[in-house]
Amino acid sequence: MFNLTFSAAHPLSAYGWDQGFAESFVPHAEQGFLPGRIVRVDRGRVDAVVPDGDGVRTVLADTAPVATGDPLRVPCTGDWAVLDLANGRSGAHVDGVVRALLPRRTAFVRSTSSKRAEGQVLATNLDHIVICVSLAEPLDLGRIERFLALAMSSAADEGPLDTCAPSPASGAQPVVVLTKADLAGAPEGLAHLVADVESAAPGVPVLAVSSATGDGLDVLRAVLAGGTSVLLGRSGAGKSTLVNVLVGEEVQLVQAIRDRDGKGRHTTTTRDLRPLPGGGVLIDTPGLRGVGMWDAHTGLARTFSDVEELAEECRFHDCAHRGEPGCAVQEAVDSGELPVRRLESYRKLQRENQRIVAKTDARLRAELRRDWKQKQALGRHMMERKRGPQR
Numbered sequence: 001m002f003n004l005t006f007s008a009a010h011p012l013s014a015y016g017w018d019q020g021f022a023e024s025f026v027p028h029a030e031q032g033f034l035p036g037r038i039v040r041v042d043r044g045r046v047d048a049v050v051p052d053g054d055g056v057r058t059v060l061a062d063t064a065p066v067a068t069g070d071p072l073r074v075p076c077t078g079d080w081a082v083l084d085l086a087n088g089r090s091g092a093h094v095d096g097v098v099r100a101l102l103p104r105r106t107a108f109v110r111s112t113s114s115k116r117a118e119g120q121v122l123a124t125n126l127d128h129i130v131i132c133v134s135l136a137e138p139l140d141l142g143r144i145e146r147f148l149a150l151a152m153s154s155a156a157d158e159g160p161l162d163t164c165a166p167s168p169a170s171g172a173q174p175v176v177v178l179t180k181a182d183l184a185g186a187p188e189g190l191a192h193l194v195a196d197v198e199s200a201a202p203g204v205p206v207l208a209v210s211s212a213t214g215d216g217l218d219v220l221r222a223v224l225a226g227g228t229s230v231l232l233g234r235s236g237a238g239k240s241t242l243v244n245v246l247v248g249e250e251v252q253l254v255q256a257i258r259d260r261d262g263k264g265r266h267t268t269t270t271r272d273l274r275p276l277p278g279g280g281v282l283i284d285t286p287g288l289r290g291v292g293m294w295d296a297h298t299g300l301a302r303t304f305s306d307v308e309e310l311a312e313e314c315r316f317h318d319c320a321h322r323g324e325p326g327c328a329v330q331e332a333v334d335s336g337e338l339p340v341r342r343l344e345s346y347r348k349l350q351r352e353n354q355r356i357v358a359k360t361d362a363r364l365r366a367e368l369r370r371d372w373k374q375k376q377a378l379g380r381h382m383m384e385r386k387r388g389p390q391r
Contacts, residue, residue: 010051011051011052011053011054011055011056012035012037012049012050012051012056014056014275014279014281015037015049015056015273015275015281016037016125016227016228016281017035017037017080020105021035021080021102024080024102024103025080025082025102028082028099028100032084032086033082033083033084033099034050034051034082034083034085035050035051035080035081035082035083035102036048036049036050036059036061036080036081036083037049037078037079037080037081037273038075038076038077038078038079038080038081038273039058039077039272039273039274040077040270040271040272040273041063041074041075041076041077041270041271042270044062044063044064044067045060045061045062045063045094046060046061046063046075046081046098047059047060048061048081048083048098050083050085059083059085059095059096060093060094060095061081061083061085061094061095061096061097061098062094062096062097062098063075063097063098064097065097065098065099066098066099066100066101071112071118071119071120071121072109072119072121073101074121075098075101076107076121076122076123076124076271077123077124077271077272077273077283078123078124078125078126078228078230078273078283079101079102079104079124079125080101080102080125081098081100081101081102082098082099082100082101082102083096083097083098083099084096084097084098084099104124104125105124105125106124106125106126106127106154106155106171106172107121107123107124107125107126107154108121108122108123108124108126108129108150108151108154108172108230108232109121109122109150109153109154109294109295110122110150110288110290110291110292110293110294111292111293111294111356112292119294119295122230122232122271122285123230123271123283123285125228126154126172126228126229126230126283127172127173127227127228127229127280128172128173128174128175128223128224128227128228128229128230129147129151129154129172129173129174129175129229129230129232130174130175130177130224130229130230130231130232131144131147131148131151131174131175131176131177131232131233132177132179132231132232132233132237132238132239132242133176133177133178133179133197133233133237134178134179134180134233134236134237134238135178135179135180135181135183135184135190135193135208136180136183136236137236139193139196139197141196141197141199141200141341141342141345142341142345142348143234143291144176144197144200144201145200145201145303145304145342145345145346145349146291146293146349147174147232147291148174148176148200148201148204148299148303149293149296149299149300149302149303149304149349149353150291150293150294150296150299151171151172151174151299152171152174152296152298152299152302152303153171153294153295153296153297153298153299153300154171154172154299155171155172155298173205174201174204175204175205175206175207175220175223176197176201176204176205176206176207177207177208177209177220177242178193178194178197178206178207178208178209179209179210179211179237179238179239179241179242180210180211180212180238181208181209181210181213181215181216182210182212182213182215184208190208193208194206194208199339199342200342201303202305202306203305205223207219207220207223209242211238211241211242211244211245214245217245217246220246221246221276221278224246224276224278224280224282225276225278225279225280226279226280227280227281228273228280228281228282228283229280229281229282229283230282230283230284230285231243231282231283231284231285232285232288233287233288234287234288234289235286235287235289236287237287239284239285239287240284243274243282243284246276246282247274247276247277247282248277270286271283271284271285271286272284292352292356293349293352293353293356294353294356295353295356295357296349296353297353297357300346300349300350300353304342304346306338306342307329307338307342307343307346310328310329310332310338311328311329312328313328314326314327314328314329315327321343329343
């Protein structure tokens with residue numbers, strides 16, 4: 001039977017195995033199964049690292065036993081899997097099967113499409129969510145806020161997965177990494193860019209790094225050491241180059257961005273989990289063109305904590321911040337304390353998240369429909385008052 005005694009010398013500890021996961025695995029160990037961390041998923045099969053004496057080995061396992069119609073429950077890079085290597089061999093190159101997944105602590109989830117009520121899990125059991133933003137192109141603060149809202153909704157007790165286990169922390173810690181800092185020009189200009197991002201990410205670490213010069217990499221390595229981190233960002237953000245530098249070898253193909261539009265070419269096609277020389281593991285992901293909201297109510301409140309705090313000072317608890325008397329949010333906009341751009345971004349993401357949630361929540365759909373009808377009735381009433389009595 002698998003040894004459940006946890007210590008820092010455990011062969012899986014370098015991949016994030018700890019006492020909590022060991023306790024969750026007890027019922028499965030009694031059946032002769034092995035734990036393994038999924039390092040890659042590909043077409044119904046996964047690569048997973050399992051204990052092998054004092055070290056680890058990688059096995060290929062079939063996921064058919066845990067296949068469901070729910071996209072939020074499919075095995076994902078970062079999952080801890082219950083592996084049957086004794087009775088699950090289904091082919092010459094397949095070592096076993098996945099019998100179950102241990103409860104997830106955190107997960108980064110986005111909607112697959114604004115037209116479908118489906119979520120996609122990009123990575124699980126995360127300690128840090130690293131949002132990579134290239135300084136070789138103009139900053140898109142709204143996109144950063146979108147990533148942050150999803151990242152701050154990753155906690156087990158706040159996210160969309162009811163298969164999550166309680167986490168000792170309030171979800172994964174987001175970190176914004178500004179890549180290609182060597183292209184930002186003078187130090188004063190770089191400082192202004194960092195300040196702009198910090199204004200859109202209150203309370204979130206913002207690091208400027210350069211894979212070419214090495215600037216800022218020591219700080220980033222220290223942040224990522226000892227935990228599980230995922231790199232997220234659009235194509236051309238410099239993720240593959242950053243992975244190569246952090247891992248210490250050429251594990252990802254790197255291609256130049258297109259000259260005609262400055263956009264990157266996809267060099268990463270799968271989500272791979274790799275150990276870092278200084279401790280911890282890193283999950284690289286393909287470039288993300290679209291990142292739709294998915295049950296990110298808590299994350300939006302944390303990302304826009306400044307707006308939420310101002311809203312508490314409004315005269316009316318249901319203030320829409322659109323000209324109502326005593327609106328503290330509108331007063332902050334008028335005084336310049338709150339940028340108009342940030343308020344509009346807040347409204348946009350709130351609307352999008354509400355639409356996505358309503359697609360799977362019948363009660364919320366009914367509430368939105370009722371609210372819309374009330375607004376239509378009020379609009380008609382105001383128009384009738386403006387026209388005056390009809391003769």
